[in-house]
Amino acid sequence: MTNHHGTEQPRPDGIGRRRFLGYVLAAPTLAAAAQIDAPGRAQAAVTPQPTDIVDLNDLMTVAALPTSHLVTVMVNTDGTVSFALPRAEVGQGITTSTAMLIAEELDVGLERVKVSLADARPELVFNQLTGGSNTTIATYEPIRVAAAVARKQLLLAAAAQLGVPTGDLTLADGTVTAPDGTALDIGSLAEKAASTHVHRVSVSLKPRSQFAVIGTARTRVDALAAVTGRKTFAMDLDVPDAKPTMVCRAPTLNGTPRSAANLAQVRSMPGVTDVVTISTGIAVRAETFGQCIDAIQVLEVAWRDGTAEGKSDDDVLRELRWAEPSLGLPPLAPTIDERFTFAFRSNSALETNCAVADVRSDRAEIWSSLKSPIVAQQTIAAKLRLPVRDVTVHVTEGGGSFGRKLFFDAALEAAEISRAIGKPVKLMWHRADEPRQGRTHPMATSRVRTWYLGGHVLGFKQAHTSVATDLGHGFGELVTATAAHLPIADQAFSQVFFQLSQTMPYEFGASSRILNETDRGFNTGSMRNVYSPDVTCSRELVVDRLAARMREDPYRFRRRMLRTDRARAVLDEAARVGEWGRSLPDGVAQGIAFHDEYRAVSAVLVEIDCRPQTVGRQIRDAVTGPRVTKAVVAVDVGLAVNPKGLEAQMMGCVMDGIAHALTAGLHLRDGAFLEASWDNDFYTRQWNTPPDFRVVVMPPTTGEPGGAGELGVAGAMAAVACAYARATGSMPTRFPINHGTLSFEPKPPVPPVPQSPTDGLDHVR
Amino acid sequence: MPNHTFVVNGDRITVDLPDDVRLLWVLRDVLGITGPKYGCGINVCKACTSHINGRAFNPCAVPVSEVGPDDEITTIEGLPATVGRDLHPMQEAWLEHDVAQCGYCQPGQIMAAVDLVRRVEAEGREITDDDLDTLRNICRCGTYPRIRDAIRTGAAAM
Numbered sequence: 002m003t004n005h006h007g008t009e010q011p012r013p014d015g016i017g018r019r020r021f022l023g024y025v026l027a028a029p030t031l032a033a034a035a036q037i038d039a040p041g042r043a044q045a046a047v048t049p050q051p052t053d054i055v056d057l058n059d060l061m062t063v064a065a066l067p068t069s070h071l072v073t074v075m076v077n078t079d080g081t082v083s084f085a086l087p088r089a090e091v092g093q094g095i096t097t098s099t100a101m102l103i104a105e106e107l108d109v110g111l112e113r114v115k116v117s118l119a120d121a122r123p124e125l126v127f128n129q130l131t132g133g134s135n136t137t138i139a140t141y142e143p144i145r146v147a148a149a150v151a152r153k154q155l156l157l158a159a160a161a162q163l164g165v166p167t168g169d170l171t172l173a174d175g176t177v178t179a180p181d182g183t184a185l186d187i188g189s190l191a192e193k194a195a196s197t198h199v200h201r202v203s204v205s206l207k208p209r210s211q212f213a214v215i216g217t218a219r220t221r222v223d224a225l226a227a228v229t230g231r232k233t234f235a236m237d238l239d240v241p242d243a244k245p246t247m248v249c250r251a252p253t254l255n256g257t258p259r260s261a262a263n264l265a266q267v268r269s270m271p272g273v274t275d276v277v278t279i280s281t282g283i284a285v286r287a288e289t290f291g292q293c294i295d296a297i298q299v300l301e302v303a304w305r306d307g308t309a310e311g312k313s314d315d316d317v318l319r320e321l322r323w324a325e326p327s328l329g330l331p332p333l334a335p336t337i338d339e340r341f342t343f344a345f346r347s348n349s350a351l352e353t354n355c356a357v358a359d360v361r362s363d364r365a366e367i368w369s370s371l372k373s374p375i376v377a378q379q380t381i382a383a384k385l386r387l388p389v390r391d392v393t394v395h396v397t398e399g400g401g402s403f404g405r406k407l408f409f410d411a412a413l414e415a416a417e418i419s420r421a422i423g424k425p426v427k428l429m430w431h432r433a434d435e436p437r438q439g440r441t442h443p444m445a446t447s448r449v450r451t452w453y454l455g456g457h458v459l460g461f462k463q464a465h466t467s468v469a470t471d472l473g474h475g476f477g478e479l480v481t482a483t484a485a486h487l488p489i490a491d492q493a494f495s496q497v498f499f500q501l502s503q504t505m506p507y508e509f510g511a512s513s514r515i516l517n518e519t520d521r522g523f524n525t526g527s528m529r530n531v532y533s534p535d536v537t538c539s540r541e542l543v544v545d546r547l548a549a550r551m552r553e554d555p556y557r558f559r560r561r562m563l564r565t566d567r568a569r570a571v572l573d574e575a576a577r578v579g580e581w582g583r584s585l586p587d588g589v590a591q592g593i594a595f596h597d598e599y600r601a602v603s604a605v606l607v608e609i610d611c612r613p614q615t616v617g618r619q620i621r622d623a624v625t626g627p628r629v630t631k632a633v634v635a636v637d638v639g640l641a642v643n644p645k646g647l648e649a650q651m652m653g654c655v656m657d658g659i660a661h662a663l664t665a666g667l668h669l670r671d672g673a674f675l676e677a678s679w680d681n682d683f684y685t686r687q688w689n690t691p692p693d694f695r696v697v698v699m700p701p702t703t704g705e706p707g708g709a710g711e712l713g714v715a716g717a718m719a720a721v722a723c724a725y726a727r728a729t730g731s732m733p734t735r736f737p738i739n740h741g742t743l744s745f746e747p748k749p750p751v752p753p754v755p756q757s758p759t760d761g762l763d764h765v766r
Numbered sequence: 767m768p769n770h771t772f773v774v775n776g777d778r779i780t781v782d783l784p785d786d787v788r789l790l791w792v793l794r795d796v797l798g799i800t801g802p803k804y805g806c807g808i809n810v811c812k813a814c815t816s817h818i819n820g821r822a823f824n825p826c827a828v829p830v831s832e833v834g835p836d837d838e839i840t841t842i843e844g845l846p847a848t849v850g851r852d853l854h855p856m857q858e859a860w861l862e863h864d865v866a867q868c869g870y871c872q873p874g875q876i877m878a879a880v881d882l883v884r885r886v887e888a889e890g891r892e893i894t895d896d897d898l899d900t901l902r903n904i905c906r907c908g909t910y911p912r913i914r915d916a917i918r919t920g921a922a923a924m
Contacts, residue, residue, distance in 0.1 A: 092868025092907045220864040227869030228857045228876060230801025230842035237800035245795055271767075271784045289783075289791035294807065351805050351813060351906040352870045400803070400870030401906045432806040620899065622810075649867055649909060656908025679811045679904050688899040690910035757788050757807045761827030764809070765818060 020203045021142070023150035024071060030078060031158075031194040033151035033202075034071035035143040037087070037128050070125060072140070074103060074147040076155065080175055080188030082109055084144070085119040089131040089372045090223075091350070091399035091406055092653075093710040094646035097222045098137055099144060101642055105214035106148035106207055109175040109187065116222065121374035121394035130474065131372035132407055132527065133502075134599040134708025137642055141706050142206075149204040151194075158194035159185050209640075209704055216701065218645035223398070235355045235369050235397045236429060243357045243425035244274060246418055247293035249283040249300045250438050252750035253672035255524065256307035258282055263301045270296050275422045281438075282753075284418040286426055291757065294431070298752045308522035310672040314444070317468060317520065317669065318342060321446045324519040325466045332452040334459055337546050339449050341539040342735045344666035345468075345674070346442040347682055348528035349435035352400025358415035359425035364391045369412040370399030373474040377409035381416045403657070404527040405440055407474045431754040436667055436676035442528035443468035444669075447539035451509065456551055458562065461509040465536055469518040470495060471525045499532055506597050507544070507562040530654075530714035533598060534661050535736070541594040541719035542732055555723065556581050556593050567637055567702055568595060571604040574635035574697050579606030588612035589630075592724025596716035599708025601638040605655070605716035607631060607691070611728040624683045624744045627728070629659050629721055631693040634713055639703035648696040651713040655694070656685040658717025662725070664689070666740040675747040677755065683739070772833040774799065775844025781830065789825035789833065790814050793841060801842035801873045805904060812903035815874035815881075816841045820848075822881030842873035845880065856880050859920030867907035875903045875913055883921040893921050 026032040075083045084103060090096045100114040107114075122129055128139070152172060159177040160167040162185070171178050177185045209215075226232040251257065261283050268276050272292030277284050285296040331338070356369035365385055371377050371394065378394040385392065399406055415428035430439070445467035452459050472495060499516040516532070548558035556576050563569050572595055575581075581591060585608065593606045608631040618625045634651045641647045664683035668675045676682040718736075726732040735741065748755050771780040774797065781796055790807075793799040793816075802825060805813030809827035816825055817840040818833070825839075833839065845854045853861075856876050866872045878901055886893050898914050905913065 092870075094867070220861065221866060223869065224861050224864060224866055227866035227872045228842075228860045229846075229853070230873040232869045233800075234803075234870060236794075236804065239798065245791075272787075289787055289795040290804070290807075291787045291791040291795075295786075349906075350868070350870075351803075351811065351904055352868070353804070399868060401868045403906070429804065432808070432811070645864055649864070649907075649912070652911055653867060653908035656910060678808060679806055684904065684906060685908060685910070686904065687901045687910055687914070690914070692895050692914075694911040755808055758809050758827040759786070759788075759829050759832075761789075761809055761824050762818070762832055764827075765821045765823045 018205045020205055021146045021149070023146045023202050023204055025150060025154055025196045025200055025202055026073060027198050028195055030191040031076040031151055031154055032073050033147045033154060034073040035146035035150065036070045037072050037125070037140065037143040070128065072143055072147060074107070074151045076151055076187055076191045076194065078188050078191045080186050081113050081115055082107060083115045083117065085117050087119040087122055087125055087129045088136050089370055089396055089399055089402065089406060090118060091370060091402035093650060094221060094643065095136045097219060097646055098642040099140065100222050101214050101219060102141065102144045103148045105212060106145040107152050108172045111214065111219065111222070113175055118396040118398070120396065121378040123375050123378065123389060125375065129375050134710045134712065137706045138600065138708055145206050146204060149206055150202050153202060153204055154194040155187050155190050158190045162193060215642050216640065216644070219643050220645065232398060234352055234400050235357055236427065238357055238368055238397065240357050240359060240368065240425055240427070243359065243427040244286050244288060245290040245293055246284060246286040246415070246426040246428045247290065247297060247431060248279070248281060248414065249285065249297040249302060250281060250434055250753045251304040251307055252753060253307040254309045254438065254674065256304040259303040259305050261300060261302045263299065267296045267300055275424065277418065277421045279414070279417050279421060281414060284421070286422060286424065290429060294754060294757060297754055298756055300752070307672055309669065312669060312672055314344065314669045317444050320520050321444065321466050321468070324517050325446060325448060326464050326515050326517050328448060328450045328462055328464060332460065334452040334454045335550070336450060336452040337543055337550070339539070339543055340734065341447045341542070343445045343535045344737060344740045345444045345669060346528065346661065346665055347436045347439060347667055347676065348403045348405045348442055348526060349439050350399070350401030350403055350405055353432060353435055354411035354430040354439065355428060356412040356415040357425070357427050358412070358419040360385060360416055360419035365416060366393045367412050367416060368395045368397050369409065370397050370402070370406050371409050371412060372402060372406045373409065376474050377412050380409070381413055384413065385416060385420060403529040404531070408440060408526055432679070433677035433748065433754045436682050437674050437753065438524065440524045440526035441667060443470055443523060443525045445535050447535055449539050449543045451543055451547060453547060453550065458507070458509040458547060459511070461505065461512040463514045463536065463540060464517065465515065465532065466517045466519065468523050468525060469521045470527060470531070472527065502531060502533060502598055503536055504597055506564055506568055506595060508564055509562065529657055530711040533596065533715035534658065534718045537594070537596050537715035538662070538719040538722050538736065542722055542726065545723050545726065546732065554582070559593065559595055563595065568597065568602050571602050571635040571637050571699060574699065575604035575606040575633050578635065578695060578697055579631065579633035581606060586612070588728055590724050590728035592720040592722065592727060594716045594719035594723055596712070596719065598715070599712055600703070600705070601636065601707035601709065601712050603634060603636045603712050603716045605713065605720040606633045607717070607720045607724050609721060609724040609728050611725065620688050622680050623686065623688055624664055624739060625688065626663060626739055627725060628689055629691045632691040632717065633695045633697070635697045635699065636712065637699035637702055638707040638709050638712070640701040640706045641698050642706050644698040647698055647709050650709045651696045652694065654711065654713025655717040656690065657714045659689060659721055660685045661714070661718040662721035662736060663738050666737040668743060673750055675743070677748040681745045768831070770830045770833065771835045773838040775840060776847060778835070783830055785831035786829045789828045789830055789839070792830050793825060799841050799843060803870055803874060805871065812878060813871050813874040815877040815903065817877060817881065822878055842877060845877065854880065855923035856920035859916040859923065862919060863912045863916040865909055865912040865916050867909050871903060871905045875905065878903050879917045879920060883917065883924055893918060
């Protein structure tokens with residue numbers, strides 16, 4: 002990673018040691034800060050377009066202030082250290098890893114570091130987007146620099162108080178100790194170390210050889226809150242008068258309300274306080290969410306057509322086939338040509354879309370789990386015709402994201418409802434709303450062509466054709482978000498994402514890849530790992546075909562073809578720990594796959610059981626099918642800040658990969674998705690979790706952290722598909738593999754949400 | 767509107783609500799007990815799993831009129847008190863295995879796990895993989911293997 006502020010300065014001992022510039026801010030207690038840079042370099046490829054929605058000058062003026070990009074470590078008089086992270090914690094563990102960075106550099110116990118989530122800060126521009134597994138990559142250095150500045154100031158304050166040189170003091174575990182044994186807690190120094198003016202400070206960072214926190218396995222800082230039910234999500238907030246609110250939605254995708262026949266009747270229902278027509282449906286506010294559901298049951302609404310009217314899976318697939326670019330004339334060498342098809346998949350979290358909004362005539366306040374809070378703030382301000390500064394957007398802890406929270410659909414809708422009603426609202430989407438009207442991983446086809454001669458692969462082409470992925474959150478602020486909505490810019494935008502995220506890790510001669518997008522009628526988004534699961538799954542299945550043509554073992558073929566030692570190391574480790582090649586009964590097989598992204602490499606080995614007695618096992622209301630019985634992930638992220646957190650991320654990635662490969666598709670019929678329940682949308686459950694699951698975190702290689710939150714999905718999906726092909730003797734080409742069978746009775750589209758059952762006590766065993 | 771009286775986490779309370787309001791909304795929207803989470807409202811995802819008279823149930827599927835003055839509802843907030851400690855052994859096991867990711871499903875997972883262990887113990891046997899496979903609680907973060915490990919640890923300490 003490069004740093005623009007570091008300078009090389011020789012130390013007295015002659016060894017060059019990189020120096021970094023930070024700031025001490027004017028504050029009552031010690032506030033140490035560092036500049037946070039734009040994540041990645043991708044935005045350079047996109048030309049920001051002028052827009053009349055936001056006042057560009059205002060934005061640029063704020064962004065240009067010398068201190069505007071700072072993140073601040075505060076030392077408090079009670080000895081705690083606080084930091085407001087300009088990112089969304091949605092389960093990926095970044096509050097924990099951030100606390101670890103501060104604890105390391107400041108030499109305080111982890112339990113003293115309190116990491117909260119920052120409100121929307123438009124002055125951060127590109128730097129308040131949680132996506133692309135970029136958080137730790139982008140914040141690793143600036144957070145440590147701010148902590149190092151704080152450490153330096155604390156030592157200076159202690160030196161002044163004790164009358165000894167800073168070099169004679171030690172700071173450990175939150176206590177400064179003098180040679181005579183005098184000990185000062187950092188809390189007692191917090192005010193003395195504070196400054197009345199902003200000044201720049203030069204610091205060096207702790208060398209990796211002295212790390213005592215970074216790289217050690219730590220449990221989550223919010224674990225106790227999670228297991229006691231105290232962790233507070235948006236729906237748990239107690240905002241005065243923000244009463245439960247839901248929306249009655251159209252029976253087809255993105256249908257809009259034309260008229261409602263019985264609004265007066267619904268307004269008189271028990272508990273109902275308000276009923277109002279909004280752009281997406283009829284909003285109901287009531288004393289309880291149950292009474293909102295009751296109201297939705299009886300609303301009589303006439304709807305206008307949606308954006309996919311009359312379309313079913315096969316229609317979209319036809320559109321994709323038409324949009325597929327040509328792969329050119331077939332080569333003269335032996336060739337493998339394959340096409341893979343991927344259904345829509347819901348990226349819904351367990352916490353449904355939700356937000357609290359309190360909109361008044363002159364201001365608005367929003368609470369929601371948001372990965373692009375600046376775009377949310379700017380868009381809501383534009384919609385409400387309020388200056389951005391009068392719209393406060395709080396980022397709450399999120400109950401999962403998987404890409405969903407890059408968008409702020411609920412926050413925008415809640416703002417619209419609160420303005421229309423003139424009261425605060427607590428808006429919650431019903432579970433059924435999520436697959437039916439929420440965002441999806443787009444349907445796609447991937448064509449792969451590869452040609453070879455002897456033991457050499459001469460070329461490899463991949464043409465990925467997809468329903469357009471909405472990247473309308475841009476890079477986190479409205480300038481690029483708006484650019485992403487311009488028809489031409491959006492293509493450029495997706496190309497940037499696609500080309501930057503896809504690599505060719507094998508020595509496959511001339512390789513190329515193309516993305517083509519079509520049909521903007523769907524609510525899509527960057528589901529965890531975006532294009533990579535489908536692209537990598539297609540590639541790895543063809544890698545297995547190549548190995549078979551060359552009569553080589555799939556693992557040894559990959560090993561021979563991988564370009565780097567780092568790649569071979571994770572492949573070897575997965576094969577070793579997973580006992581590649583061990584004897585298995587007929588119908589049970591192993592698969593192995595490789596994936597690199599986010600400055601990290603990973604290999605996944607799985608075993609799948611496709612024997613009839615397993616496939617046909619009976620579990621109530623479950624789609625069973627083949628079971629992945631073992632999964633091994635070997636992962637090298639360069640430097641794992643928290644190996645325990647990395648392991649957790651790989652665990653979730655494998656469950657996602659299993660779902661993508663085997664079970665979790667959405668069925669589009671006549672303009673609507675049929676799924677409306679977790680028992681329709683077959684995300685991985687305990688009964689298809691691998692009983693044997695292992696993660697190997699490789700020792701640090703690059704010394705710099707790579708991304709982790711999405712890394713394992715592609716490799717896991719690919720390994721499951723490869724294993725399935727070997728277990729059944731037939732390579733799957735349509736995903737999820739169960740998609741051809743509709744395994745449930747679709748719930749009626751009207752009313753759009755099912756009534757809650759009343760027989761709950763009958764199920765008490 | 768009718769009054770409904772029952773015991774929640776050791777406190778006898780009375781609410782004035784229509785008969786058919788499901789208990790999940792009584793807990794969350796009326797009483798402010800937010801440990802039980804909404805994830806589906808149709809008794810499928812199990813995020814709201816709590817206990818009634820010591821056995822797991824899903825308040826999203828129980829009208830408030832179906833609980834009586836002597837029914838004892840325990841949510842995650844009241845679980846530790848059932849063993850007279852700051853944390854229930856299952857919660858401690860959850861911490862030991864660092865199970866939670868986003869944490870949204872975890873109160874329901876823990877309440878379901880405690881119930882599963884009690885049922886299996888009542889049958890005088892050890893927890894098996896098949897028992898764990900019967901847990902229907904969704905964890906969309908996919909931390910299922912750690913849940914399995916934690917339940918075995920928690921069972922040994924219960």
